[in-house]
Amino acid sequence: MLFQVFSYFRFLWRSGNAHGLHSPFVFDLYAHVINHDGHFAAYDAVENRREELRHDATTIQVLDFGAGSRVGAGRTRRLRDIARTAAKPPALGQLLFRLVNHVQPRTVVELGTSLGLTTAYLALASTRARVLTFEGCPATAAVARQTFEAVGAHNAQIVEGNLDDTLAPTLITLTAPVDFAFFDGNHRYEPTLRYFELLNQHRTEDSVFVLDDIHWSKEMERAWEDIKQHPDVTLTVDLFYIGVVFFRRGQPRQHFTLRFNNALDKLLERTNVLSA
Secondary structure (H helix, E strand, C coil), rough: CCCHHHHHHHHHHHHEECCCCCCCHHHHHHHHHHHHCCCCCHHHHHHHHHHHCCCCCCEEEEEECCCCCCCCCCEEEHHHHHHHCCCCCCCHHHHHHHHHHHCCEEEEEEEEECHHHHHHHHHHHHHHHHEEECCCCCHHHHHHHHHHHHHHCCCCEEEECCCCHHHHHHHCCCCCCCCCEEEEECCHHHHHHHHHHHCCCCCCCCCCEECCCCCCHHHCCCCCCHCCCCCCEEEEECCCCCCECCCCCCCCCCCECCCCCHHHHHHHHHHHCCCC
């Protein structure tokens, strides 16, 4: 928690807003997508499902392959606790919705499904897209499928199992490139870079990759800095809570650090300071 708060104030010192943006592409993205304050009907469907889960006392055995867990360790948790503390906050889910709506991808890949709320935002943003989401825990995957049914996200498909075993074989079977990817499957340095390299083999110059929690730990900050320097990456946008990566050819290499709404409030909510 203290590391994240320190990172946030360091981010504030470095970050800016639309004033002074000399890239027309980034200005348009920032003004009309990132900070768009309009309302989409899909928001209501997903948030209604979130409220159901926030009051659901059903317990499940959670199997977590990510950072801070022991592979194979089962933990009994209530759905309402996962929905309140582990699910992505509405502001982030809705930002991802707008990004996907803007890109209009054919294929979306999400690493880390959880209860399926973020996946629902990704799927409803472009109902013609095929959304592949990877989840290691069978119990949470089952709940996520219920989420997809509840909100009508019929274009979302879950691939169950450890990402280390499922990602590469699944990508090989794709008949279309990965146009949009959201990384939320493992908050460690080495797996993050390995998954990035795997997905990098299946994208186009118009693809967009989004990494979650880039300032969550020293490992994630290091991974983010290395991705920024990747030879195929031409432009990045650091919004503190997430990092957005572009591969546009002919684009001068640029890295932007921009403020998105109240990032500190979302950070505190994520770390339970503001959570009920």
